[in-house]
Amino acid sequence: MKNYGKRIAEYMPWLLLTGCVEGICILFLALADVQVLQVLAGVLTLMTVLMYAGVCIYIVKKEQKKEEAFALFLKEPEEKTAEQLLLYCGKAEKERMQNLLDYLQIQRKEKENLLKKTEDYEEYIEGWSHEVKTPLSLLAFILGNHKEEFSEPVGYKLEYIQTRMQESIDQMLFYARLKGGHKDYLFEMLNLKESLGKVLEDYGPLLEEKKFHVDIQMEPEGIQIYSDRRGLEFMLGQFISNAVKYCDKEPEIRIHVEKREENRKKMWILYIEDNGCGVKACDLPYIFDKGFTGSDINVNKKPTGMGLYLAREMATDLGLKLYAVSEYREGLTMKVQIPIVDRPCVPGSDCGVLPG
Structure with missing residues (x-):
């Protein structure tokens, strides 16, 4: 009921204006012939109630369909759903709505392009991280099998470099993993x-x-x-x-x-x-x-x-x-x-x- 009241309230100025016009017409009729007004009073009351009831039902149905079309468009912002939404808009409203829909379509395309660039960047970073693991593995192999060929200070420095590089790569990979859509x-x-x-x-x-x-x-x-x-x-x-x-x-x-x-x-x-x-x-x-x-x-x-x-x-x-x-x-x-x-x-x- 609250939604019905809100939908009708948007059109209340026009309904009041219509009521005022009808009231003026009844006033003129009373001034012209009071006896005729008394005869037609029941008919006029019935016609007024039916007219306002019909207008309110039409308003509620139209606004309900418009809201459903708008919700569908938000869920699936495509050309087909946009056309359905425009069917329930007036001429002036249709122009404003069309501008909004065009803007949303532009934003959607920009978002898709940005997501694609982000995915490409993540794939590149992840690929680079895996590629750089090859020389790191080689360094680990050398340190594990030929460490005696290096002096102790050099060996420690190489191990230090290896550990720090591995840590940085792991941070990069886990950052991508945490922010990715799929977490394995x-x-x-x-x-x-x-x-x-x-x-x-x-x-x-x-x-x-x-x-x-x-x-x-x-x-x-x-x-x-x-x-x-x-x-x-x-x-x-x-x-x-x-x-x-x-x-x-x-x-x-x-x-x-x-x-x-x-x-x-x-x-x-x-x-x-x-x-x-x-x-x-x-x-x-x-x-x-x-x-x-x-x-x-x-x-x-x-x-x-x-x-x-x-x-x-x-x-x-x-x-x-x-x-x-x-x-x-x-x-x-x-x-x-x-x-x-x-x-x-x-x-x-x-x-x-x-x-x-």
Whole structure:
């Protein structure tokens, strides 16, 4: 009923004008012959009611069809649906509507061209990333089989270069993966300690070069979580990379896990702590923002501000939660809240026990 009232209200000025004209005609008839008006009063009343009822029904039906045609056009903005919409428009309205439709068609074509360019760019970046992995694999092969042919400083530098290049490529690929329409995640039961060990092994050259002390306290050791292996290891790698970038003298990484229950929801809390430069209190709320690099970053480090942003995006996709705790000059602690599921399921579904 509300919709009917709104549709009729748009035409109310014309209906009132018609009523005024009819009232003037009745007034003239009364002045001419009151007896005739009294005879015709019932007929005039009936004709007026029928006329207004017919006009209101016509208005409601027309506006309803126009709204349906407009909704169909928004759903399928094609020439055929545009023609159907114009059928229910008046001459003046049709001209304005045609201009709007032409503009929408132009915007649609520009959007399609932009999407096509974006897809081409993503394909190029992804292709380039895979191509550059070939020389990286060759470098890894040489370092693995002929490392003794290089001096120790040269060997460390080559391993450092290899790790940094691999990290940048992984960031690029995972960014494309996170923003893509299709996300090829493979959820399975994983051993958390094994995944951490793989990440630490990948960053081994950087940790050795900086002389990191790594302390892992994983009890129980066989903690099983349900997640995507590549996504989880990429996220953990960003924390290790961050610790390496902003390490101080006698650098340390401490990793431990605790079990917690909140609101009848069980979860593991993974702590990855370092003793680096930490984060200022004014910067801490923004460290997961895209491109954020802090207020006193050393220009020699040249951070991109993408590592923790990508880690948070990946955590969201995997059904995890990230928290950061830091005291400036005292180090940074990354906390990962991992749900304990009753049975394997994809995060976001209604099975298992997921954190709120």
